Structure formats: structure tokens, C-alpha cells
Amino acid sequence: MIELCNRQKADAWFCMPHEADDExxxxxxxxxxxxxxxxxxVYVEYSNEVWNGIFPQHRWAGEQGQKLGFGEKPWEAAWRYTAFRSVQIFRIWEEEFGGLERLVRVLPSQAANPYVSEQILSFRDAYQHADVLAIAPYISMNIRAKGEKLSAEVVANWTVExxxxHVEQQALPQAIRWIERQKEVADRYGLKLVAYEAGQHLVGVGEAVNNERLTRLxxxxxRHPRMGEIYQKYFEAWERLGGDLLCHFSSVGRWSKWGSWGLLEYYDEDPRQSPKFLxxxxxxxxxxxxxxLPE
Incomplete structure (x- = not known):
């Protein structure tokens, strides 16, 4: 990764493993x-999405936080342990780099929940030792097999239009609201707002991943030209609202029932055929x- 950054003249972002010791x-x-x-x-972050309950690092951080008396509820203990361990890690990097000039210290949070951000930033004044609040403000359309609003059975019979x-009228405005609310939190604590992941999030979840009609849709x-227009509005909103660095989740990756994360599906794909890439x-x-820009 270091060599890749050197070749590309790109800033680095390193996530320290959740069980890594100080040495x-x-x-x-x-x-x-x-x-x-x-x-x-160098962007420095403790683990990845420790706030996210689906990951083992969340459960581990919750256990550590409870041992330290950071909260009775495991998820709250995990948020606070994230702040606690992040600051410890930042200090080690500061010592080795001899200061802050090259470091960007990252405190991560859940895009949809500014309360989580408040809990992480404020715990033992962690924000005073950080530079950015990082979120993943996806344009989210998560479709379950059964759901009150969106279900695979219903959506699979929709047209692409x-x-x-739905993406343009519901999912995109929701993502923009998340950005607005998180920017308010970041401003209140004197931090920049960055996106550690971003882009569209159209995917079946749970049993819906096996709905082939939904996947094709x-x-x-x-692939539709309107997706490029939606991306343009998304980026413009991020810039207008004062967001700093934005990292799209994936550059190249095969599209499947697990999601269409890549800007391109294949390395040798004609990029002019991908509106969201352009x-x-x-x-x-x-x-x-x-x-x-291949135009």
C-alpha cells in the first residue's frame, strides 16, 4: 500500500486492526x-466501522469498553472505546512522526445517526485529538425480502425508471440530509467532514439477495445514464455542504447479487459505458x- 501511494502520489489511509497492541x-x-x-x-483510523454491529470489531470493542466501565450497553461501550483507543493510537503516530503536520486523525461514525457521532467525539474530549469526522453517506436503497416500504417482491416488478x-426522489435526498446533519456535528466540534466510503447502495439484503429479477434490475x-446524473447531484451536494475528502467505495468490482459497488465492472471495460464512472x-x-477522462 505504501508503494502504491508513492507511485500514485496519493495520500494514504491506514486502519489499525482492532486488536493491534501499541507495539x-x-x-x-x-x-x-x-x-x-x-x-x-497519512489518514489514521482505528479499525473499520467499529460502530457497526454486524462486525466482530464492534462486539470486541463493546467488550473492552464494558471492562473499562464505559457503559452498560455494549453498543455505547463500543462507541466510547472507539474514541478511547483512537486517541491512544493517534498519540503513538504523533510521537513517531514528530508532530501533526503529515497526519489526519480520523474519528469514524454512522452517517445516518449524528447521535453516535456526538457520543464518539465528546467522550473524554476525543475530538480535541482528531482532525476529521468520517462517515459513509451512501445513496441507500436496501431491499429486504419483506418490508413495510420496500420489498423484493414489489421492487422486482418495477421498471428501471x-x-x-425512487433513488432520485427518496434515497438521494436522504443521503444529503445525513451529510447536512453530520456537517453540523463536525462544525460544532471544529472538525472537517470526510467520507470514508460513498456512492450508490442499491442492493438486496437478507433473503432478497437471491431474487434474480431484483439483481438484474x-x-x-x-448502468443507466440517469445514475450518472444522480452521482453528479450527489457530488455537488457534498461540495456545496462543505464536505472535504470523499472516497468512493470501489473503483472496479464485479456487479452481482451482493451489490454493484465498482464504478467499473472489469479493468478492461470501456469506461465510456459507465455513467457513474464518468x-x-x-x-x-x-x-x-x-x-x-475518456470522452
Whole structure:
């Protein structure tokens, strides 16, 4: 990863494993200090989505937090342990780098829930030792086999236009509201707002992943020209609301029942056939990034 960042002249983002001890963190920081291009910055984060209850790192952090008396409820203990351990990790990196000039210290949270952000940032004044609040404000359309609002049985019979209408009229405004609320939290604590992941999130969940008709429909929506227009509105909203760095979740990845995460499906795909790829590169170029736009 260090070599890749050096070749691409791209800032690095490293997530320290949730069970890593101080010595591991220190040796990792030294390796990055010694080998990464000194012109590049380093984003440092404790694990990945520790707030997210589906991951083992959430359960582990909850257990550690409860042992330390950070809360009776395991999820609250996990949030607070995230703040506690993050600050410990930041201090080690600061010692090894001799200051803060090259470091961007990341406190992560759940995009849809500013309360979680408040809990993490405020615990023992963790925000005073951080630089950014990081969220993943996806354009979310999670479809379950059975649901009160969206169900696989209903959505699978929609047209592509109906799916995109829902995305544009419901999912996109929801993502923008998340950004607005989280920006208010970040501003209140004097931090920048960044997106550690972003993009569309059209996917069946649970038993709905096996609905082949639904999978084909969501893939078709991702290929549609309107998806590029939705991405453009999404990026414009992020910029207008004062968001800083935004990382799209995946550049290249096969689209399937598990989601259409990649901007492209294959490395040798004609990028001109992916509206969301073109929208992303247009925005990157507008911001001054050195990208090749195949138009």
C-alpha cells in the first residue's frame, strides 16, 4: 500500500486492526514514516466501522469498553472505546512522526445517526485529538425480502425508471440530509467532514439477495445514464455542504447479487459505458485531480 501511494502520489489511509497492541501500531507508524513519500499525508483510523454491529470489531470493542466501565450497553461501550483507543493510537503516530503536520486523525461514525457521532467525539474530549469526522453517506436503497416500504417482491416488478425515480426522489435526498446533519456535528466540534466510503447502495439484503429479477434490475439501474446524473447531484451536494475528502467505495468490482459497488465492472471495460464512472471522474477533474477522462 505504501508503494502504491508513492507511485500514485496519493495520500494514504491506514486502519489499525482492532486488536493491534501499541507495539504493532508503533512499528506500523515507523514503517510508514520511513517509506512513504514525505510529501504525502497519512489518514489514521482505528479499525473499520467499529460502530457497526454486524462486525466482530464492534462486539470486541463493546467488550473492552464494558471492562473499562464505559457503559452498560455494549453498543455505547463500543462507541466510547472507539474514541478511547483512537486517541491512544493517534498519540503513538504523533510521537513517531514528530508532530501533526503529515497526519489526519480520523474519528469514524454512522452517517445516518449524528447521535453516535456526538457520543464518539465528546467522550473524554476525543475530538480535541482528531482532525476529521468520517462517515459513509451512501445513496441507500436496501431491499429486504419483506418490508413495510420496500420489498423484493414489489421492487422486482418495477421498471428501471421506477427504481431511479425512487433513488432520485427518496434515497438521494436522504443521503444529503445525513451529510447536512453530520456537517453540523463536525462544525460544532471544529472538525472537517470526510467520507470514508460513498456512492450508490442499491442492493438486496437478507433473503432478497437471491431474487434474480431484483439483481438484474438493480444492475440495470447502475448502468443507466440517469445514475450518472444522480452521482453528479450527489457530488455537488457534498461540495456545496462543505464536505472535504470523499472516497468512493470501489473503483472496479464485479456487479452481482451482493451489490454493484465498482464504478467499473472489469479493468478492461470501456469506461465510456459507465455513467457513474464518468460522473465521478468529471468531478475529480473539476477539483483539480490528475485524472484521464475518456470522452
Amino acid at each position: 504493532f501500531v508503533r512499528q506500523f507508524a515507523r514503517l510508514v514514516r520511513d517509506r512513504l513519500d514525505p510529501q504525502l499525508k 421506477q427504481v431511479l425515480d 438493480l444492475i440495470a439501474a447502475n 460522473a465521478t471522474l468529471r468531478w475529480a477533474k473539476k477539483l483539480g485531480q490528475n485524472v484521464f
